Amino acid sequence: MFSPKERLKAIELFLKYDCSYAVTVRELGYPSVNALRRWYKEYLDSGTVKLGRRRRSKYSEEQQQYAGDYYLEHGQCYSRTIRILGYSSRHLLRQWCEERTPKARKPPILERISHCICLWTIKLTAKIYF
Numbered sequence: 001m002f003s004p005k006e007r008l009k010a011i012e013l014f015l016k017y018d019c020s021y022a023v024t025v026r027e028l029g030y031p032s033v034n035a036l037r038r039w040y041k042e043y044l045d046s047g048t049v050k051l052g053r054r055r056r057s058k059y060s061e062e063q064q065q066y067a068g069d070y071y072l073e074h075g076q077c078y079s080r081t082i083r084i085l086g087y088s089s090r091h092l093l094r095q096w097c098e099e100r101t102p103k104a105r106k107p108p109i110l111e112r113i114s115h116c117i118c119l120w121t122i123k124l125t126a127k128i129y130f
Contacts, residue, residue, distance in 0.1 A: 007049040
């Protein structure tokens with residue numbers, strides 16, 4: 001996705017090169033000819049360059065909230081939550097949960113293992129020396 005600044009740069013270069021799509025794309029290395037056409041048409045229609053289009057979510061805010069709450073209340077297991085609620089994407093569920101409660105996610109397995117090893121080492125050292 002390109003920022004409005006990059007889009008405007010492409011349009012200005014396009015106008016400088018006498019409206020040549022191919023030369024502009026070759027010079028910048030971005031965007032495709034079709035994208036540049038869309039940006040230029042949008043620029044002519046509105047006079048400004050907007051941020052890209054955002055896809056509307058397949059799931060409503062309420063569904064996302066319910067899925068996040070279910071995940072947190074029922075053991076924080078993505079697989080189980082997806083299976084029970086019928087959602088298709090683990091990635092989406094993880095994203096929803098992190099947006100709503102960023103610190104609620106379980107630490108990665110290596111972090112948990114290293115924590116256990118440290119505790120085990122402390123206990124073993126305490127038994128030997130005390």
